[in-house]
């Protein structure tokens with residue numbers, strides 16, 4: 391790249407290589423002169439008024455990429471399934487959600503891109519629930535011109551990763567609920583869990599297949615879980631009886647069905663006594679009573695992922711630890727808070 395410096399008075403007939411922007415009280419007020427503009431005699435006083443004594447004419451070499459071209463190439467390479475993009479504006483390209491769903495960010499690819507010189511990509515946290523039109527990410531280059539090799543390296547990272555930023559749509563799943571606890575089963579107390587699970591499942595476009603009740607009996611709970619699976623549940627949620635009392639037999643009942651336990655005990659508070667298991671392909675969530683007593687719990691971190699069709703592994707639950715502590719604010723601001731935002 392070669393830069394020619396020309397005094398404004400002598401610039402008539404030259405083509406501007408980038409916008410000249412008016413700044414009022416520190417704020418950019420849009421371009422006074424657009425890129426590609428051919429400078430005329432009558433432009434000179436205005437350019438001087440904008441404080442320009444010199445203008446700079448860029449001669450790009452074949453291996454140079456202008457910031458706006460680079461921005462578009464980055465956006466095209468990064469924008470995955472379920473995303474749209476706009477720009478460039480000063481090289482920045484923004485990615486938006488094309489539909490409601492779960493934002494997935496490929497963190498190793500994100501970090502590799504940001505480790506390149508002169509390129510940035512900044513995103514919302516992985517696993518954020520997004521609505522159509524939500525801003526998801528912004529990418530740009532830092533200088534006015536970058537080497538072709540830099541853009542190629544970023545494009546290669548995206549190609550090799552397969553995807554960098556995408557939105558998984560929520561699937562309409564049938565949620566089977568088994569509510570445990572002899573006190574509820576025997577109608578001594580009224581069930582408070584069913585409505586909570588219904589509301590959370592419906593918020594992500596799923597519906598309840600059915601709600602069944604079981605006493606604190608391992609065999610009965612296991613049989614009811616199996617019945618939900620036979621009736622076509624895509625996901626089964628078992629509530630209560632997850633703690634340390636001798637009659638807290640729900641974890642044992644889940645194991646008794648033959649389900650493979652990914653993890654019992656989760657580094658999320660509230661949600662410590664949570665269990666995730668898989669009965670074949672069907673996720674079985676053992677949800678402790680905190681899922682009913684607290685507005686936001688581990689259920690809000692994992693249910694959207696399961697309803698977006700994601701297979702959740704032990705390592706995903708382990709990764710909840712960083713950011714898994716709810717601050718229990720007097721007024722809940724979730725999802726606009728740190729709960730669940732540190733995990734991979």
Ligand SMILES: Nc1nc2c(c(=O)[nH]1)N[C@H]1C(S)=C(S)[C@@H](COP(=O)(O)OP(=O)(O)OC[C@H]3O[C@@H](n4cnc5c(N)ncnc54)[C@H](O)[C@@H]3O)O[C@H]1N2
Nearest residue numbers: 571580581582583630631632633634638662663678679680
């Ligand atoms: N000694 C310890 N106690 C507790 C521990 C512990 O580690 N050591 N862990 C605490 C944590 S953390 C949680 S979370 C809860 C988990 O409790 P459970 O899931 O076992 O809940 P239950 O004992 O079954 O019920 C607690 C409470 O809620 C009522 N309940 C239960 N289900 C329903 C329902 N469907 N509708 C209405 N009410 C319901 C139940 O009657 C109990 O009163 O354990 C802590 N304790």
Ligand code: MOO
Nearest residue numbers: 660661662663680
């Ligand atoms: O499952 Mo309890 O945190 O963990 O309230």
